Amino acid sequence: MIVAKPKPFPFLTEQLRPYRKVAVVGCETCVAVCLAGGEREVRRLAQALELERRVRGGVELLTLPLTVKRQCEYEYLEPLRETLKGVEAAVSLGCGVGVQYLAAAFPELWVVPGLDTLMAGGPTALGVWEEYCRLCGECLLHLTGGICPLTRCAKGLLNGPCGGASEGRCEVNPEVPCAWILIYERLRRFGKEELLRHLTPPKNWQLAQGRGPRKLVREEVRG
Amino acid sequence: MKSGSRLERLLSQGEFVVTAEIGPPKHASAEPLIRKARLLKGYVDAANVTDCQTAVVRMASIPAAVHLLREGVEPVIQMTCRDRNRIAIQADLLGAYSLGIRNLLCLTGDHPAVGDHPEAKGVFDLDAVQLLDMVRRLRDEKVFQSGVPLKGPEPRFFLGAAENPCGAPVELRIMRLAKKVEAGADFIQTQCVFDLECFSRWMESVREEGLDRRVYILAGVTPLKSARMAQYMHENVPGISIPEEIRERMAKASDSQEEGIAIAVETIQALKRIPGVAGVHIMAIAWEEVVPEIVRRAGLFPRPQLPEETDR
Numbered sequence: 001m002i003v004a005k006p007k008p009f010p011f012l013t014e015q016l017r018p019y020r021k022v023a024v025v026g027c028e029t030c031v032a033v034c035l036a037g038g039e040r041e042v043r044r045l046a047q048a049l050e051l052e053r054r055v056r057g058g059v060e061l062l063t064l065p066l067t068v069k070r071q072c073e074y075e076y077l078e079p080l081r082e083t084l085k086g087v088e089a090a091v092s093l094g095c096g097v098g099v100q101y102l103a104a105a106f107p108e109l110w111v112v113p114g115l116d117t118l119m120a121g122g123p124t125a126l127g128v129w130e131e132y133c134r135l136c137g138e139c140l141l142h143l144t145g146g147i148c149p150l151t152r153c154a155k156g157l158l159n160g161p162c163g164g165a166s167e168g169r170c171e172v173n174p175e176v177p178c179a180w181i182l183i184y185e186r187l188r189r190f191g192k193e194e195l196l197r198h199l200t201p202p203k204n205w206q207l208a209q210g211r212g213p214r215k216l217v218r219e220e221v222r223g
Numbered sequence: 224m225k226s227g228s229r230l231e232r233l234l235s236q237g238e239f240v241v242t243a244e245i246g247p248p249k250h251a252s253a254e255p256l257i258r259k260a261r262l263l264k265g266y267v268d269a270a271n272v273t274d275c276q277t278a279v280v281r282m283a284s285i286p287a288a289v290h291l292l293r294e295g296v297e298p299v300i301q302m303t304c305r306d307r308n309r310i311a312i313q314a315d316l317l318g319a320y321s322l323g324i325r326n327l328l329c330l331t332g333d334h335p336a337v338g339d340h341p342e343a344k345g346v347f348d349l350d351a352v353q354l355l356d357m358v359r360r361l362r363d364e365k366v367f368q369s370g371v372p373l374k375g376p377e378p379r380f381f382l383g384a385a386e387n388p389c390g391a392p393v394e395l396r397i398m399r400l401a402k403k404v405e406a407g408a409d410f411i412q413t414q415c416v417f418d419l420e421c422f423s424r425w426m427e428s429v430r431e432e433g434l435d436r437r438v439y440i441l442a443g444v445t446p447l448k449s450a451r452m453a454q455y456m457h458e459n460v461p462g463i464s465i466p467e468e469i470r471e472r473m474a475k476a477s478d479s480q481e482e483g484i485a486i487a488v489e490t491i492q493a494l495k496r497i498p499g500v501a502g503v504h505i506m507a508i509a510w511e512e513v514v515p516e517i518v519r520r521a522g523l524f525p526r527p528q529l530p531e532e533t534d535r
Binding site for chain 2 (some may be wrong): 157159167171172181200
């Protein structure tokens with residue numbers, strides 16, 4: 001899933017200072033699961049924003065808490081059109097994709113990001129999320145036993161570990177295990193350590209960075 | 224001959240070589256480089272010029288190496304993957320060769336997070352293995368990384384790589400070493416050796432793989448300056464462990480610098496007896512002035528000369 005975290009509350013109050021009628025738009029997908037932008041967070045943020053304005057003084061703030069199934073599809077944003085009439089600004093509690101879809105769907109609406117979008121990852125403990133994929137466009141996990149060195153090695157090394165691991169921990173961040181030692185142990189369990197002798201060529205960053213935004217067209221789906 | 228560098232020629236003649244390390248200054252004057260070069264001249268066969276080691280900004284290694292060349296010390300430039308993508312690396316290496324640099328140590332590089340600009344973007348477009356492969360192909364196949372041919376003389380570097388002999392697990396480290404040799408390493412400079420037992424075991428694995436016949440192994444040696452330094456390195460430098468016996472010797476010594484020199488000399492003499500070790504790489508961190516004494520006391524002075532040098 002896409003993992004995101006809330007932006008600081010004072011950032012949002014500052015951004016919304018000029019507006020009287022503000023929508024707070026959540027998303028029921030990734031950001032809801034990582035407890036950053038679901039219905040509950042939307043409701044809480046909307047209440048907090050109104051309360052802050054009352055305490056601080058100034059024009060009264062009216063918020064509209066709204067949550068859609070997926071902010072990254074116009075189909076789910078379209079039904080908000082009526083509700084958003086007369087709304088000046090919105091805080092999107094979607095990921096970076098959601099914020100942009102919301103802004104594109106409603107050109108008259110000033111959209112402020114309510115989250116910082118961090119990574120493609122998942123929860124590893126209560127309140128802890130970790131990154132697993134850099135979305136590089138060319139998966140190498142068949143060579144590395146299902147452990148991504150691009151993401152989980154601090155230097156993104158593709159041909160084995162640097163010399164700095166100490167007791168299996170990364171030299172850059174001792175909280176993290178050395179990805180290459182994990183890969184080695186896993187390959188050994190499957191008797192596939194010979195894969196470590198394979199020279200992985202330099203990565204084709206065109207697949208990761210494209211020429212600006214990447215675009216995927218699948219003719220068979222288009223029909 | 225791949226490069227015809229002094230280092231390559233001496234190694235191919237079977238000489239037990241001595242290299243040292245020079246860290247460029249954190250300013251724009253060549254004065255410290257010139258001073259260190261004059262200090263080391265005649266005591267080492269070549270000197271490494273680091274490439275912003277520990278991710279701290281210093282004078283770049285290629286121009287620093289040119290100052291060494293002018294002083295008559297053969298440089299080994301270090302090139303890391305941290306700060307440059309494949310375009311910048313190849314461009315810099317064409318320039319380095321044109322300036323007379325012939326030895327190149329290919330490194331992944333320390334992560335920016337450990338240096339003095341922790342907010343910098345780490346490039347790591349390539350890793351050290353891919354870097355070696357790229358530079359070997361520039362030399363032997365006369366093509367850039369993309370496969371596009373060069374339009375004139377190719378850069379012919381003598382290629383080095385680094386290895387940590389006491390890293391675990393050994394099997395994984397040996398596989399990575401073999402990969403570096405396969406990719407193009409002609410010589411290896413190891414992380415500093417304090418634990419001779421672990422180094423000997425590693426050399427055994429190196430010989431078992433037949434790697435000592437395919438690559439020159441230069442063992443790293445670092446003279447300890449104080450008991451505090453020994454303790455600090457043991458606890459804080461990734462991939463280095465200093466046996467208790469050595470830390471104790473340093474702690475008990477009345478003259479810790481003398482003790483550090485003595486340990487370095489003993490280490491070199493022991494390394495020289497290990498089959499497959501082709502030389503030593505002395506990394507006297509911020510203590511370059513001690514290198515001549517270590518070389519002398521280890522019985523490695525005078526250094527061999529090439530025929531045209533003795534003619535002069």
